Amino acid sequence: MTDQVSTDTAVVRALRKIRVPQTRRNRELALILFATLINGSAVALVQLGALGAIDWSFLIYTAAIAVLVLALHVVLRFVAQSADPFVVPIATLLTGLGLAEIYRIDIAKGAEGWDAFSTRQLAWAAIALAGAIALVLILRNYRVLFRYTYVSGFVGLLLLVLPFIPGLGTDANADVWVSLGFVSFQPGELAKIALAIFFAGYLVRTRESLTSTGTRFLGLTWPRARELGPVLVVWGVSLGIIVMQRDLGTGILIFGMFIAMLYVATGKTSWALIGVTLAALGAFLASRVLPYVGERFTNWLDAFNPDTINGPSYQLVQGIFGLAQGGLIGTGLGQGRPELTPVAESDYILPSLGEELGLVGVFAILCLYMVFISRGIRIGLAGQDDFGKLLATGLAFTIGLQVFIMVGGVTRVIPLTGLTTPFLAAGGSSLVANWLIVALLLRISDAVRNKPRVVIG
Known part of the structure; x- marks a missing residue:
C-alpha cells in the first residue's frame, strides 16, 4: 500500500512539472x-488620427515584429519552459507603443523611407x-558568464572608450556615439550589460571582505576604510565618463x-547611504x-x-506644455502636436505619449x-546562486533607474540627462541592449x- 501511494505521488509530481x-x-x-492587438490598434489609431485612413503597409511591417516575438515564444517553449511569462509581453x-508614437511624429514631420525614425526603429526592433x-x-x-567576470569588465570599459578612438567617434553633443560608416550606435548601452556581469561576479568573489565587521555608528555598521576602495574606483570611473564623454x-x-x-x-x-552621498557630491562638483x-x-x-525659455530650456518647457495639453485622457493618438518638442521621438517620447x-x-x-522591474527583482531574489541573484537584480534595477532618470528629467523632478527611455524611445543601441536584458x-x-540551489563563489 505504501509503495502504491509513493508511486501515485511521483506520478502527480511528474505531471505537475509538465503542466506548470x-x-x-x-x-x-x-x-x-x-499586447500585439494593442500595438496594432495604436498604429491604426495614429493613422486614422493623423492621416484619416489606414496604411496597411506599415501595419504589415509591424506584424512582422509580432511574428518575431511569437518566434521567441516558441523558442521558450522548447528551451526555457519555466521562464517568467510576463517579461516578454511587457517588453x-x-x-x-513607442514605435506607434515615433511613427506618429514621423507623419507630422513628413519623414518617409529610411529617413523616418519609425522605419529605422522597425529594423532595430527586428535586430533586437x-x-x-x-x-x-x-x-x-x-x-558560464561567471567565468568571464574580468573579461566582461574589460569589454565594458572598452565599449565606453570606443567613441574616443580616432575615426570612430561622431560630432554629437556628447562623445557617446560610434560610427561604422553604414550605422551608428551607442556602445554605452551594451557596456551596462557587460559591467553588470562584471559587478555581479566581482561582488560574489569579494563579498566576505565587503561584509566584514566595521565601525558601529548611528545605529548602522559602517565599512572600514580599506573596503571603500572598489566604491571609490567605480565612483571615479563614473565621474570620468561625465567629464570626458x-x-x-x-x-x-x-x-x-x-x-x-x-x-x-x-x-x-x-553602503546605500555612502553611495547616495557620493552621487550627490559628484553631481554637485560636476555642476560647479x-x-x-x-x-x-x-x-x-x-x-x-x-531669458532661457526660448533658448536652453525650450525643450524642457515644450515637453511640460505637451504633458499639460494631454490632460487626464489625452488628445488621442494622432491628434496632438508632439513634434513641437525637439527630439520628441527620443529624449521626449514619454511627454509625446x-x-x-x-x-x-x-x-x-x-x-x-513597475511590473517588469518587480518581475526582474523577483527573479533575482528567488535565485539559487549568488551570481544569478546579483545579475538579475542588477539588470532590473538598471532598467528602473533609467526609467526614473528619464521620467524625472522630462517632468522636471531632476535635471535632464542624455539617456533613453527603455523600449519606448527611438534608438537602436538601447533597444538591442534592453531586449538582451530580457x-x-x-x-x-x-x-x-528548474535547478537545485547552487552556491557560486
Whole structure:
C-alpha cells in the first residue's frame, strides 16, 4: 500500500512539472497576443488620427515584429519552459507603443523611407528580437558568464572608450556615439550589460571582505576604510565618463547600478547611504566645474525664466506644455502636436505619449515598467546562486533607474540627462541592449525554477 501511494505521488509530481511550465507559456502567449492587438490598434489609431485612413503597409511591417516575438515564444517553449511569462509581453507592449508614437511624429514631420525614425526603429526592433532569440538559444546556462567576470569588465570599459578612438567617434553633443560608416550606435548601452556581469561576479568573489565587521555608528555598521576602495574606483570611473564623454546619464546609471548590487550582496544599508552621498557630491562638483552640467542644473531650477525659455530650456518647457495639453485622457493618438518638442521621438517620447494618451496613459506605461522591474527583482531574489541573484537584480534595477532618470528629467523632478527611455524611445543601441536584458532575465528565471540551489563563489 505504501509503495502504491509513493508511486501515485511521483506520478502527480511528474505531471505537475509538465503542466506548470505549459501553463506559464500559455499565459505568456495570451499576453503576447493581447499586447500585439494593442500595438496594432495604436498604429491604426495614429493613422486614422493623423492621416484619416489606414496604411496597411506599415501595419504589415509591424506584424512582422509580432511574428518575431511569437518566434521567441516558441523558442521558450522548447528551451526555457519555466521562464517568467510576463517579461516578454511587457517588453513587446512597450516597444510597440513607442514605435506607434515615433511613427506618429514621423507623419507630422513628413519623414518617409529610411529617413523616418519609425522605419529605422522597425529594423532595430527586428535586430533586437533576433539577438534575444539567439542569446536564449546559445546561453543554455547563464552561470558560464561567471567565468568571464574580468573579461566582461574589460569589454565594458572598452565599449565606453570606443567613441574616443580616432575615426570612430561622431560630432554629437556628447562623445557617446560610434560610427561604422553604414550605422551608428551607442556602445554605452551594451557596456551596462557587460559591467553588470562584471559587478555581479566581482561582488560574489569579494563579498566576505565587503561584509566584514566595521565601525558601529548611528545605529548602522559602517565599512572600514580599506573596503571603500572598489566604491571609490567605480565612483571615479563614473565621474570620468561625465567629464570626458559629457554624458551625465551613463555615469549616474553605472554608479547607481554598482551601489544597488553592492547593497544586495552585503545587505548593509550603510553602503546605500555612502553611495547616495557620493552621487550627490559628484553631481554637485560636476555642476560647479563642468559648464554643460551646470547649464542642465540651471535649466532645471529656472526653466521658465524668460531669458532661457526660448533658448536652453525650450525643450524642457515644450515637453511640460505637451504633458499639460494631454490632460487626464489625452488628445488621442494622432491628434496632438508632439513634434513641437525637439527630439520628441527620443529624449521626449514619454511627454509625446503623455500628450496623446493623457495622464491615464502615462500611468499605465509606468505600471508596465513597475511590473517588469518587480518581475526582474523577483527573479533575482528567488535565485539559487549568488551570481544569478546579483545579475538579475542588477539588470532590473538598471532598467528602473533609467526609467526614473528619464521620467524625472522630462517632468522636471531632476535635471535632464542624455539617456533613453527603455523600449519606448527611438534608438537602436538601447533597444538591442534592453531586449538582451530580457533574454538574460528569461534564462535566469528558467534556471531558478528548474535547478537545485547552487552556491557560486
